[in-house]
């Protein structure tokens with residue numbers, strides 16, 4: 001299987017052009033190629049497929065083999081892949097995902113994609129659509145107890161489920177202990193991606209993330225968007241924020257009039273390779 005390793009703010013995936021390659025047993029393949037000792041090493045597998053309704057279809061899998069409905073860092077790299085490899089010459093792309101079609105604008109440098117702006121659509125706050133089990137209309141700073149410790153979650157979907165938690169200091173988090181407990185908490189029937197946010201000032205936040213199906217990653221694009229929505233809902237930041245992640249920065253803009261989130265960030269090719277499956 002030919003592949004290209006790419007990353008967005010250190011959130012790294014194995015990308016395969018499935019307009020040319022055929023992959024079977026996809027969940028098992030995602031687990032195998034993601035293994036950082038016995039495989040290529042990545043946060044998951046992203047398949048680029050043709051689409052009836054858009055320019056391409058992004059089919060994304062976490063490193064545990066579970067299928068993700070949307071991937072913010074991944075979709076920027078898909079745009080870079082299809083443009084730099086000449087599968088398209090469009091600088092405005094429509095990419096189908098399991099959470100609908102996303103519109104992207106490419107930012108070029110020396111004829112190749114360096115950054116991408118993605119229209120990430122509207123945030124979803126209704127608990128039943130996130131999904132999160134609650135009889136409330138919205139979950140803003142909702143108390144939850146994990147390991148006897150009280151936290152407050154603000155729940156937002158960007159086409160995939162997020163629980164946003166505000167903390168004093170992201171660097172001292174026992175994330176590998178509490179992350180899985182949020183991920184698998186019974187109030188999240190489809191599990192959840194959990195973002196831990198430290199407010200730096202009204203236009204800058206620091207974020208760590210425990211991703212559903214991948215564990216701690218260096219960045220989460222949908223999570224950065226969900227976090228800015230949570231910050232605005234809680235009156236903690238302006239609607240345009242720099243999100244500093246372990247792997248780099250993302251620029252997030254929440255256009256409240258349009259009720260639309262825009263994300264701008266890098267897309268980087270690491271190397272090409274071939275693996276026997």
Ligand SMILES: N[C@H](CCC[C@H](N)C(=O)O)C(=O)O
Pocket residue numbers: 011062067068069070071072073074160161193211212213214217219220221222223
């Ligand atoms: N783990 C996520 C998918 C990847 C999202 C993340 N890598 C991003 O950049 O948005 C989920 O299962 O919903």
